[in-house]
Structure formats: C-alpha cells, structure tokens
Amino acid sequence: MEMDVQQVKQRFGILGNSAALNRALSVAIQVAPTDISVLITGESGTGKEAIPKVIHQLSSRKHGPYIAVNCGAIPEGTIDSELFGHEKGSFTGAHDQRKGYFEVADQGTIFLDEVAELPHPTQVRLLRVLETGEFIRVGSSKIIKTNVRVVAATNENMLQAIQSGKFREDLYYRLSTVPIQLPPLRNRREDIHLIFRKFVVDFSEKYRMPPIRLTDDAVEMLVNYSWPGNIRQLKNLTEQISVIESERDITAEILRNYLPDYTTNTLPMVAAKGNEGSGDFNERDLLYKVLFDMRKDLTDLKKLVIELLQGNGDAINSDDRRKIIDRLYREITPQVESIVTEPIHVEKQGAGGFTRDNFGSNYEVHTEVEESLSLEDREKELIKKALEKHRGKRKYAAQDLGISERTLYRKIKEFEL
Secondary structure (H helix, E strand, O other), rough: OOOOHHHHHHHHOOOOOOHHHHHHHHHHHHHHOOOEEEEEEOOOOOOOHHHHHHHHHOOOOOOOOOOEEEHHOOOOOOOHHHHHOOOOOOOOOOOOEEEOOOOOHOOOOEEOOOOHHOOHHHHHHHHHHHHHHHOOOOOOEEEEEOOEEEEEEEEHHHHHHOOOOOOOHHHHHHHHHHHEEOHHHHHHHHHHHHHHHHHHHHHHHHHHHOOOEEEEEHHHHHHHHHOOOOOHHHHHHHHHHHHHHOOOOOOOHHHOOOOOOOHHHOOOOOOOOOOOHHHHHHHHHHHHHHHHHHHHHHHHHHHHHHHOOOOOOOOHHHHHHHHHHHHHHHHHHHOOOOOOOOOOOEEEEEEOOEEEEEHOOOOOOOOOOOOOOHHHHHHHHHHHHHHHHHOOOOOHHHHHHOOOHHOOOOOOOOOOO
C-alpha cells in the first residue's frame, strides 16, 4: 500500500509541516517505485541524506544494498577505484582485486552525495553507467554489468557549475530526470521550534539532564534567525545549550550568546531562483553582508552628520571632524543623501582638499589615498578579518561570515589568502 507524506514522516523521523518539505516528500514517494534517477538539491545541512533513504525503502530494491558515498570526501586519485573497483597491480598499492560501490550495490541503490565534486574523468564513467549499466574496473578491460538505482545530491548551483565547465551538462540532465529541492530552514520558520524541541528531548535523554525550555522572546529570536547552517546548525546549538547552561529556562539574552551574528543574519536576503544551489546563494549572502556592513557604517555616522548640519559641531573636536568629513567624501557622499533628511553638497577644491559649505565655514581636508569600494576588495577584507578573529579556524570563520566552509575554501584560494 502506498504511503502518504505523514506516514513517511513518522517512519523516517522527519519533522516539519511546511509546504515545500511536504512537496519534496510527495515527489520522493511518487518516484520511489520507478528506477528513475533523482537529483536532490538544497543548502548544506538541510537533510538531503534523508530523501534517498525514503526512495530506497519505498522501492522494489528495498531488500537490496543501499550505499551512501560522499564524493567530496574521496581523493581524486582514488575515487574511480572506490566507485568502480580495480584489478590487482593496476596501480601502486593495489595488492588485491577490489569491487567498487557500483558492483557491490547491484540490485540496490547508490547515493552519491556532493556529486558536483566528481572529477571530469569520473563523470564520464558515471554517465556510461547511467546510460548502459556498464563499467570497467581500473586496470581491466572486462566490461561489468550492474543494475543500480542512482540518487545524487548537491548543495551547489549546478547550472553555474555547467557554465564554468566544472560539471558535464549531459550528466546533469541524466542525473536530474526528477529534481527534488529541499528548502532551507529559514524558509520553514513554522518548523524551527518544533525541530528544536525534538533535539531538546534527544539531548535530555542522551545526557540524562532536565530538558531546556525557551521563553517567548527566545522562541521569537530562534524563529527569526536565518540559520545559514540549517538543521545541522540548529542541532549543534541545541546540544551546546543543553550541556553548557545550568539554567533550564533559556531567555533571549542567553540565546543571543549562541547566535553572535543574530542581527546581521536577520537582515533581508535574496532568495534563490529556479534550480539554483547554495554555492551561488552563499556567495550572494557574503556580498550582501558586505553591503549591509557599509549601511551600518552610514547609520553610525548619521547622528554625527546631523549634529554638524544643525550647528552642534562644537561638540566634536577638530580631529574627529576631519575624519568624518574625509570619510564622507571618500566613501559615502553619493549615498548619504538617502539617509539624512537634509541634502549634503560637497565641493572638491583642487588637489589639496575640499570645502564643505554646510558646516558654517569652509573646512579644508587633506587628500588621502582613496579607499577601494570594490565588492571584491570588501569581500576579501571581510574574509581576512574573520580568519584573524578565529585564528585561522576556517569552520568558525565560515559560520561568522554566514557561508559554507566550501565557499570559504574557494574564496581563500581565489584571493590567495
């Protein structure tokens, strides 16, 4: 008998009632009885690994092997051997013949997580398996047949990966016969507190301590946070609070200690469109973080600017006044009119400085080297600061920046940091 969405949730321990989650599970249920290839997309930490298990257990292959392979965790030099096997003596260290995952998983299901990390030669081999059901072990010339259901997952923007030449277009369309998109946690706000309470119970039983409880203001903060690490981040946070806090009633003030970037991460963000993955989305998050930091700088200067405009400039010493005006001219003069109510007019005076007629008298400022307003430079500077702040620990730097570790690694390599 075909199972409905609620039955699948109960069987596999999946929590949530959001429409996007229900849609993903509904598609998985419908496609399970077939042998169609499925590509699951979604940000890191959204629980993509649960969908292949649902598909396998509801299929005719449920009594066959189920193998999950993290393609990003296998070195490029050995991944062909891992997936397709090798013959004895085919390379240094190949002391015996070895079966690959596609041979072991015959009549079953193989889950290829982080499939976008596969090197090009392996992509060619995988495409052949999907099209003909045939492969050749490394170091052999004998064709081996296999009957395997392939389910793949990625958190990258596959269309962008294709355009950049990282991923084969024909393989993408072969894998994504049926695409399933898992929503990020910030788009499932009605589920956040429910999932949190489930984790609270789990850790209460695990560590044999009373469960923690959130006050109303803490619940509001929990729900409004953007959760860049999604369910994985929520689980880690719940475990930390359960173990560290002696007080079982958690207020917003206590919770804020575990969400140091709460204010930044609750700012507006651009939603992914179409079949975009989280790689491109996280990069946009970083760019928007830079822009919002610039906006914060403008807000900080607003009060001082208004004081000067209203004739309260005596409250500010000359050094501070010079710094403020220099900064206005170099960085934010084109934008400041949209923040303060009274227009500001800045006139440049030769190479030696400029005058500011709104401050009551001409005030000359010495010219300094103009600071770059390039988003790339800002992004690079932000990454440097995060790495310095966390003493080179990329995991925590990525969390602070609100991006995935993989995106941070790519940016570090790109900027040669």
